[in-house]
Amino acid sequence: MSKRVLVTGGAGFIGSHVADRFLAEGFDVEIVDDLSTGNRKNVPEGAKLHELGVGSAEAARIVETGSFDNVIHLAAQIDVRKSVADPIFDARTNIVGTLTILEAVKRAGSKARVVFTSTGGAIYGDFNTPPNAETFPKDPESPYAISKLAAEYYLAYYGRLHGIEHVALRFGNVYGPRQDPHGEAGVVAIFCSRILSGKPLTIFGDGLQTRDYVYVGDVARAVFLAATSAIPPAERVDARAFNVGTGVGTSVVDLARMLQDAAGSSQEIDFAPKRAGEQQESFLNVGKAAEKLRWKPEVTLPQGLANTFKWAAAASVLQS
């Protein structure tokens, strides 16, 4: 009999690549997504979509009765600015939504391994000198980062007290095909869209701020390995947490230039005032994922940017 996975947020950017990966590995794939930022078009053929909110009783019933081997929990409020404007909505989706899933897994007998998707870009804050390792102190700078870290603590608690197998993956800045250029997140998607519409690439601040850009195909492979590999015992909150990035910080100016090269574009770059609360340096130590999950990023930034721009160009032709 095929193994079964539930992917929450599977109609979104990363979730749809995760669903692709599990289908390719022979899993039966079901998706819970309310399509708030996701799109039905992203749901791969062969996956079954339940159009539901993660905090709903119906979604909980699916988790409880679906005999899943894995629950990959990606559905979330992902917009940092929205979390600042409406922290209660953020907490409802990201904390209560996660708790609803964990309670349902517990009621189902704690058999399914839960892979939670957290953020390595936001929970470590500005007080550490990167590359940030999993055990570094956490100083989340936004309600979004607080809700992700809170969910990680619940995960660790459910692991210790209720025996729920879990992994928390702390992603860097994920980019690649299907990322929505209309949100606040996703500078690569935004820059691709600006090149294609002949607009300048706007950089906030001096452009020297660094981020750890990791390709979505590599991230989907990390999720699959986290779901299927041997994992450390449930101890402190960091025990089953893994950074997923490249270990390299790239400045926004360098990113913009690399994307221009990949796109064969000479679109102008302009500068706007620095945004309040923006971290200056952020990149991840990914040694633990390499050692314990046998995961390493494979797609270089120039390759990944070329793939992403090619996809964005094809998508914009289809839309026009």
Ligand SMILES: NC(=O)c1ccc[n+]([C@@H]2O[C@H](COP(=O)([O-])OP(=O)(O)OC[C@H]3O[C@@H](n4cnc5c(N)ncnc54)[C@H](O)[C@@H]3O)[C@@H](O)[C@H]2O)c1
């Ligand atoms: N993109 C990144 O760089 C990045 C970095 C760190 C962590 N993450 C995490 O990865 C996950 C996926 O992010 P993404 O970039 O693919 O974003 P996305 O917006 O494309 O995907 C989120 C999906 O969740 C769905 N969703 C949102 N609220 C829901 C709810 N209440 N009920 C059901 N479905 C709901 C959306 O419709 C969407 O399909 C999120 O948990 C995010 O916090 C992303």
